[in-house]
Amino acid sequence: MIQVYSDATPNGHKVHIMLEECGLSYKVHHVDIGAGDQFKPEFLAISPNNKIPAIVDPDGPDGQPMPIFESGAILIYLASKTGRFLGNTDREKFVTLQWLMFQMGSIGPMLGQAHHFRVYAPEKIEYAVNRYTNEARRLYGVMDKRLSSNAYLAGSDYTIADIATFPWIRSWQNQGIDWADFPHAKRWFDEINERPAVKRGVAVLADTRKSLTDEKSKEILFGAMQYAKH
Incomplete structure (x- = not known):
């Protein structure tokens, strides 16, 4: 049984959805990032970058336990393990991987900044709000054209490119997005949102979800604790 260390965030949901889509058995261990669980030594031993999610597969490629951190790496690992959602030919695999990297390098970081400056920042900085809201819209435009x-x-x-991207798009309202501007992306979003495995995946740890806008959580996530030596 795969051990999953996660929280109810977009990056966590990527892995929850993938496990559900693949029908793999797993056990979830809640890492409460608002309380600082990500800095505990036992979690850092698996995920040295103190970010969720991380997994430990007791049945690794050589028959030994395999710990993996970074959500994109986890998706590739699970796709390789099961032979699903990566593509069959080399061309299909590389096309999938480039769109996965689009999520990892652009969708996640840029939409994360949009969330931060639109929702979590202690002061509204007009330049930052405009910068990341406009970048969010640009990225939605890239997806809309592709789709x-x-x-x-x-x-x-x-594929895993869709599995990785979808959870970030669930917060479209926080990103300043009007779906009327992106009809093809909206069609894609609605279709994926109705997949049974996706519904099960986003329900994982949903009862632990909190706003993370209280002062303690913000200090842990964005303050001195984040930058301390652990």
């Missing part, structure tokens, strides 16, 4: 001629981000098949 105007493809069912999914990597082409005709649902």
Whole structure:
């Protein structure tokens, strides 16, 4: 049984959804990032960057336990383990991986900054709000154009690129997005949102979800504790 160390965040949901889509058995260990659980030595031993999610597969490639951190790496690992959602040919795999990297390098970081400056920042800095809201809209435009001629981000098949991207798009309102501007992305979002495995995946740890806007949580996530030596 795969051990999953996670929280109810977009990056956590990526892995929850993938595990549900693949039908793999797993046990979730809640890492309360608002309380600082990510800095505990036992978690840092698995995820040295103090970020969720992380997994430990007791049945690794060599028969030994395999710990993995970074959500994109986890998705690739699970896709390789199960032979699903990565593509069958080399071309399909590389197309999938480039759109996965689009999520990892652009969608996640930029939409995360949009969330921070629009929702979490202690003061509203107009330049930062405009900068990241505009970047969010640009990225939605990239997806919308791609999805105007493809069912999914990597082409005709649902892949880990979609699984990685979808959870970040669930917070479209916090990103200043008007769906009327991105009809193809909206079609894609609605379709994925109705997948049974996706519904199960986003329900994982949902009862632990909190706003993270209280002063203690913000200090842990964005203050001195984040930058202390652990």
